[in-house]
Amino acid sequence: MNFYQSFKLAIQSIMKSKVRAFLTMLGIIIGVGAVTVIVGLGNGMKNYITKSFESMGTNLITVDIQGRGTSRTISVDDMYALVEQNPDLLSYVSPTAGVSGTVKIGNKNIKTTRVSGVSEDYMKISSSELTDGRFIQYVDVLRRQQVCVVGSYIAKTYYSGNAVGKTLKINGTAFTVVGVLKEEAKSEKLSSDDVIFIPYTNASKMSWTGTISSFVFSGASPENINKAVITIKEALYKVYGSYDYFSVVSMSEMLDSFMTEINVMVIVLGAIAAISLLVGGIGIMNIMLVSVTERTREIGIRKSLGAKQKDILGQFVIEAATTSALGGIMGILFGFLLCSIGTNIISSLAQETITVVPSFGAVLGAFSVSVGIGIIFGFLPAKKAAKLNPIDALRYD
Amino acid sequence: MTPLIEFKDVYKIYKMGDSNIVRAVDGISMQIEQGEFVAIVGQSGSGKSTCMNIIGCLDVPTQGQYLLAGKDVGMLNDNQLADIRNKMLGFIFQQYNLLPKLTVLENVEVPMLYRGVPKDERFERAKKALERVGLSDKLNHTPSQLSGGQQQRVSIARALAGSPSVILADEPTGALDSRTGRDVLHLLQELHGEGNTIILITHDNSIANTAPRIIRLADGKVVYDGPSGGKGAVVQAEEGEAAVL
């Protein structure tokens, strides 16, 4: 008896009791569906994060200084000197001084907009482009000119595109708009288009400490980015005498650590979902044991007609594997359904398009695992059937 | 010439607890030649089915030797026994024992399936066997759509299609009315006429008389082995039974 015939028998036997077969498969369906959607979710998040990092540029290094309470502090000039001393490692630096407070355009108060104080090099670091006017220049920084560059969201929403020359107020101080940045994120609220840049010298005046504590560097080449991080760290260590007062992180490191976090999440959730596969396997074993008992007479007849142990074993193992493989296929379809539902829900919650996409590898893996479960959990009942004594099996009612 | 079937002092003993021992087959020796038609007859519980299960390699004797075509069956393993059942033996059971999910044709094909006969040949042989028993118009029916007599003829076709050395029939007419029963017996007689070896098991003397040779069992022992030849065998048989009782 060959595989095809055993397979045909298995299909016949499954079709004979569809409801039972479906209930048997349910654990596998849920397990495979859950694994598919979890892996898909992980992929969606990874794609989204990679994309947003790519738009920022992966050879950026951000420096945050928490060194409060120490007498010595590092100055903006020290940071510029660092770039000059290491031209092979670093290209540009800009302070990134966050300004908290409110922005007022006309008589509207805007709370969502991110206001940062930066240098004239910031545009090169962030590789952004202008659609109108100019960026902040060295003289603006030097003379604390009250000028600003706005993101496309601000320009579109509040100035219907014509922002250059207009004024807005940040914490009561008037700034003149001198440039508009090119759209990066569909000009949505809270996105990277909902920003205002001012000279960092103005920003530090507005913050209550009066010091600058965040910087962004651009690396000279992606290969040397780790070396650049080390160089900055060492320079800061000389000032603060400890690695605890600052953090220096490259975007690629940050991306890596995000990816690791997502992978861990996918593995943990996937493992939980895989328990359902185990339960599904036990369900299959249970039903196969019942089926062997119910079909004892059939087994006896087949043995009296010359079926060998391996024929009976094959018949039942293939039946179990077919059942769980069918469950696996349904589970994959179920997973795809969940993925498209998930895409809709997440995208509407996050106001960003995050596509939940199951990977081909995960789908193939889930399918193979479900077939494997059928074989493993079908083996015991099949062995029991194969070992039946023909005369006892024939007499069984 | 070696006999096709030979029992050398065969016992089948069941132990039911410590003291209760059932001697289902109690020291039987016999020989059956190729091409014979033998009826094994006896009262209920006399050990006929146990005998047939041993002949059919479905069961093994507790003691003694069973030689099939000169080979000691006791020395064979599970796979070899399955092979013998598949190639040398054709079973006809009282309860037909057809597989309910398969069609008539598929049922007849099953033994050839386990033998690895190619699809086309399987189909041809199964069709021919079904024609032989007069069921060529029922190939795609399922067993439940047939009458008892027709189902029994399917099981005869199944036994026949594998061209076995021996056809074993245990009470083949037991579940049939007397007219259909006679048809089935007539079919067995014809198959014997065509050269098949047939062993028929029954408790009914008149059915046993369709076979030229009768082996009569009582309490697991052979009490008569000889030609059916009308009255003589029956009288002798009754004397034999009386002697045991």
Ligand SMILES: Nc1ncnc2c1ncn2[C@@H]1O[C@H](COP(=O)(O)OP(=O)(O)OP(=O)(O)O)[C@@H](O)[C@H]1O
């Ligand atoms: N598996 C078993 N365990 C114990 N005793 C058994 C077993 N099988 C058969 N027997 C006993 O062996 C004896 C012979 O049984 P067997 O089935 O061979 O009789 P039979 O001649 O075929 O009877 P019938 O005409 O009723 O079918 C009986 O006494 C029966 O109870």
Ligand SMILES: [Mg+2]
């Ligand atoms: Mg019997």
